[in-house]
Amino acid sequence: MLGSNATALSIIIRLQLTEDASYSDVATAIGEADGDIIAVDVIHASKDNVVRDITVNVRNHEHQVRVENSLRKRNGIKVINVSDRTFLVHLGGKIEVQAKTPVKNRDDLSRVYTPGVARVCEAIHEDPNKAYQLTTKRNTIAVVTDGTAVLGLGDIGPEAAMPVMEGKAMLFKQFADVDAFPICLNTTDVDEIVRTVRAIAPGFGGINLEDIAAPRCFEIEEALRRELDIPVFHDDQHGTAVVVLAGIMNAIKIVGKSMEDLNVVVCGIGAAGVACSKMLLAAGVKNIIGVDRDGIIERGRAYENPMWAWYAENTNPERRQGDLTAAIRGADVFIGVSRPNVLTVEHLKLMASDPIVFAMANPNPEIEPVKAEPYVRILATGRSDYPNQINNILSFPGIFRGALDARASDINEEMKLAAACAIASCVREEELNEQYIIPSVFNPEVVKRVSKGVAEAAVRTGVSRREAVLFK
Ligand SMILES: NC(=O)c1ccc[n+]([C@@H]2O[C@H](COP(=O)([O-])OP(=O)(O)OC[C@H]3O[C@@H](n4cnc5c(N)ncnc54)[C@H](O)[C@@H]3O)[C@@H](O)[C@H]2O)c1
Ligand SMILES: O=C(O)C[C@H](O)C(=O)O
Numbered sequence: 139m140l141g142s143n144a145t146a147l148s149i150i151i152r153l154q155l156t157e158d159a160s161y162s163d164v165a166t167a168i169g170e171a172d173g174d175i176i177a178v179d180v181i182h183a184s185k186d187n188v189v190r191d192i193t194v195n196v197r198n199h200e201h202q203v204r205v206e207n208s209l210r211k212r213n214g215i216k217v218i219n220v221s222d223r224t225f226l227v228h229l230g231g232k233i234e235v236q237a238k239t240p241v242k243n244r245d246d247l248s249r250v251y252t253p254g255v256a257r258v259c260e261a262i263h264e265d266p267n268k269a270y271q272l273t274t275k276r277n278t279i280a281v282v283t284d285g286t287a288v289l290g291l292g293d294i295g296p297e298a299a300m301p302v303m304e305g306k307a308m309l310f311k312q313f314a315d316v317d318a319f320p321i322c323l324n325t326t327d328v329d330e331i332v333r334t335v336r337a338i339a340p341g342f343g344g345i346n347l348e349d350i351a352a353p354r355c356f357e358i359e360e361a362l363r364r365e366l367d368i369p370v371f372h373d374d375q376h377g378t379a380v381v382v383l384a385g386i387m388n389a390i391k392i393v394g395k396s397m398e399d400l401n402v403v404v405c406g407i408g409a410a411g412v413a414c415s416k417m418l419l420a421a422g423v424k425n426i427i428g429v430d431r432d433g434i435i436e437r438g439r440a441y442e443n444p445m446w447a448w449y450a451e452n453t454n455p456e457r458r459q460g461d462l463t464a465a466i467r468g469a470d471v472f473i474g475v476s477r478p479n480v481l482t483v484e485h486l487k488l489m490a491s492d493p494i495v496f497a498m499a500n501p502n503p504e505i506e507p508v509k510a511e512p513y514v515r516i517l518a519t520g521r522s523d524y525p526n527q528i529n530n531i532l533s534f535p536g537i538f539r540g541a542l543d544a545r546a547s548d549i550n551e552e553m554k555l556a557a558a559c560a561i562a563s564c565v566r567e568e569e570l571n572e573q574y575i576i577p578s579v580f581n582p583e584v585v586k587r588v589s590k591g592v593a594e595a596a597v598r599t600g601v602s603r604r605e606a607v608l609f610k
């Protein structure tokens with residue numbers, strides 16, 4: 139099994155050396171800690187102090203700390219900063235805006251800008267639909283967050299959410315050629331978020347809501363879907379649910395079970411948990427038990443959270459009560475969209491034969507894969523360093539590609555179902571096995587099939603405003 143600890147890290151250590159220390163002290167300190175120096179740069183030099191960047195290969199984070207400590211112990215050496223390659227790729231952010239045509243002279247200038255641009259503005263003023271032909275609207279979406287449920291890190295605020303939103307924008311571009319802008323809002327007020335997104339909507343062909351905590355995410359999405367004529371899609375709900383359904387479709391082929399007979403436990407009844415449950419119910423699953431931090435969502439109990447009230451009426455037909463242990467007894471499938479380390483080996487031992495476990499909390503799953511593996515038939519996580527990556531990255535690029543191609547006004551249930559079937563179909567029957575239930579995110583068929591399925595479903599269900607898409 140792969141593990142991130144096995145990966146060598148290349149770190150850059152910025153040091154300040156006073157006259158008490160020389161480069162050879164640095165080399166010795168790093169050598170004593172078994173670090174491997176790859177490159178040395180001088181950043182600043184004066185008579186009594188030199189600043190150098192030393193690039194060092196280390197085995198893992200613990201080894202990195204050992205190298206740092208060895209340097210810190212030496213007289214005359216001050217460690218100013220340590221960056222690893224992950225931090226380095228984030229320097230200055232991960233995306234930029236590029237012009238499609240150069241502006242080389244006054245003639246160019248008068249076309250792309252004033253006075254030429256004015257005629258284009260007037261044309262759009264006369265017919266606002268022309269924004270789709272004459273601006274970036276047709277290929278551009280906003281990735282909007284309030285930073286309240288960033289990965290499994292929780293409410294870390296809008297600035298800290300930026301790296302994830304930039305990452306989503308990168309993936310939209312690379313995988314589906316969709317231009318996406320990260321928009322991180324400094325408010326968690328439902329009405330203010332709705333007002334703000336409504337106000338910026340004219341420039342966008344779609345809105346991808348991201349990492350907004352439940353239950354506010356449900357209200358925000360519902361209001362925006364009602365009010366806007368462009369698709370609004372909460373990725374953590376539907377992007378995840380689509381990939382989970384695709385994974386379950388393929389997993390049950392391996393274990394020979396049917397949707398109707400599955401006993402499913404969903405852990406974490408937030409954005410992702412509710413959407414996964416709804417999609418599985420729509421696909422024919424009858425017995426789902428939801429568990430959140432206070433235990434099972436009980437049928438018939440009154441909940442203040444309107445989504446939990448809905449959940450209590452539509453799941454848990456056996457009326458189970460108690461904690462995860464009570465829920466998981468006899469379960470065929472565990473779907474984790476909660477927090478790290480909530481699932482134990484003892485829980486796994488209570489499951490039915492051939493357990494299917496999707497432990498999808500990011501960045502650390504509900505159970506460490508190496509612990510779970512001996513006790514499950516099929517294991518999937520949200521991470522890219524293990525087999526079976528169940529991550530919404532498999533769905534959101536293709537879903538928006540298809541929706542934009544169809545100039546859809548919405549992303550509806552049929553479009554999501556088409557996306558799930560398209561993802562599942564990328565693994566051929568003869569390829570299917572326990573370690574391969576879901577295609578790689580790098581499989582080019584995924585976006586192709588998902589976008590086609592989604593665009594066709596948009597036309598079929600009457601939400602497309604561009605039927606020619608079918609003849610592409
Ligand atoms: N792999 C993927 O594609 C993917 C997609 C979406 C979300 N996720 C992960 O799923 C998790 C939840 O995301 P979300 O957007 O639904 O967040 P959310 O904040 O809307 O929901 C999280 C839910 O988990 C519950 N929870 C917390 N601790 C728990 C515990 N010990 N036991 C049971 N429930 C507990 C919370 O009360 C909340 O209801 C995060 O870790 C996120 O990274 C993964
Ligand atoms: O960002 C991811 O990797 C998946 C998902 O959107 C999450 O919030 O965890």
Ligand SMILES: [Mg+2]
Binds near residue numbers: 373
């Ligand atoms: Mg997310």
